[in-house]
Amino acid sequence: MSWATTQSVTSPRHSSKVTTKVKAGARKVETILIRRIPVNLLVFEVGHFWVEFLHEDEAEIDEPMQAIRQQGLKEKDIVDEKGEPLQISTKANGFRESYGWYPAGMPFQPLNIFNDKRVISSDGTLNGDHEKRRKKDNNKKLTELTPTQDRQAGRKTNHNEHSSRAFDPHQNGHFHEGKIKFTTSPYVLPGDSRTDEEIFNEIRAYVAAFDSEGEEWSWANDSYKETNCHTLLFLLLAHCNLADPECIGIELDRHFIRYKASLDKQTNGTNDEKLMERILLIKKLLNISKNAKAE
Template sequence: MDFWITGEGVTQAASLASYTAIHFPRQLSRVRLKRIPFWGKGIAHQGGAIREKSPGHYWVEIAHDDPKIKESYGWYPAADIAGMESKLDQLSAMWDVEGCINGDSPTRRKADIGKREDEDKMAGRGIGNKPYPYDPNHGNPKVRSIQPLYLGLTDQRAETAVIDEIRAFAAAYKKQSGGRWSYRLDSFGEANCHTFIWRMLHDCQLIDLELLNADIDPHFDKLRGLVLKEAAKGAVFGGPGVIVATTTSTARRLIKPDYVDQLVAHTTMTRDELKRRNWL
């Protein structure tokens, strides 16, 4: 049943606003999803395909009235994998290492000692940091994609309540994820900055309209059900764990968690509704 406020003293504008609030997706004003994809096929404002020299990253930023206040959340390996001298160690670590919010680990903090404020630091500040935790990529000008997040149809939560849910999700994520970080050839069994964001979207009931846009990041092909050939991936990457991977990662790749289909459905429904109303 439609909930449309009418009656004596109610203007047409107020009546329409009440209907819109109930039946239309609502964009959050303070929350932004940010991405530096390792590989992008067609990001228009960057001139098309691009490959980053350093590992990509996804994180969520929360804006405050004071622009000097940082608050953001992302999932990192506790060790600096890119800084390891041995390629063998790098490959082994990519398969499974300790993870942490915002790169806030003793190893990364130690590496920041002596660096100037204008230098890139490896560690942000994790859960419990005052006034807020923040990702080391917070405000990074190299960001390739900045997306507002939406609340779905009929979702009447206040933005402050949504932000509190994001904070609670991040605070609980180490326990929820088992405290591990991994990249497993784009399988569903991995746990990294991509899956951190996808779980956040699901658990906090948020919608990213670009979730299925593989031009931003081919990782999205996984969510769209487009599966890369395991044999080809294994031949390229090799390294420790690949023998095990040949028997296990195919299953991890194909068995989608429940949240994947829900994310795809909510994104598709929201985009369709916005297009139908010429809001997109």
């Protein structure tokens, strides 16, 4: 069997660890980036996991946005009193299409300990696109309407007031690569003939459905009980048959390892359909990620 040798795009301190041989016929989907900022409680870094799509036209700017930036308008200046956009973007305007899962509001809920709910939890929202998070951006007097700035709220729908594409707030990390700790691209297995655009559409459909189901955002130290940004990432990769041999396949993702171990302890006697679905999807993701590697 022949194979290709691949190396993921990572920070320098990781690059020597992630050279991986993959099976002949396994195709790297180079137009998709899996972005990881792992939780690091020692430096109070909450972390975030998300996916980005690379489009050749993402740097194009439409005329209304050019005028808005020239005038120095702020977030609050481009929506009406109800928060509805005053203009709709027809080009990407520099914002990279991307998807991740966020808490809608303050996730620390100490009173939840008395009602059998997770102490760190909140309503969840795709790309942080929620009224509470938008309000924080509106209140920032220095917010610049460019894709390079830190934001609380991204947008979950296309043709919003900032961009023709949905985007995760962390997409600005590609302008500041030091912020992103670990990046890989997924692979499709031999025999998978899907185009990149077909894969994009499958991911878009999955995250939209996930958002519509009213899932919470929660953190429980990688417990099976939680639902957060890395949960969504793992589930969408498995659902869309995308392998991650350069990270999950060689056991570099400690969140995945701990989350799967917690799920595996629940396999006996559970009648929870959602939990069983997650157990199967996470098992599938590990299998396809290992199968993408050369033997």
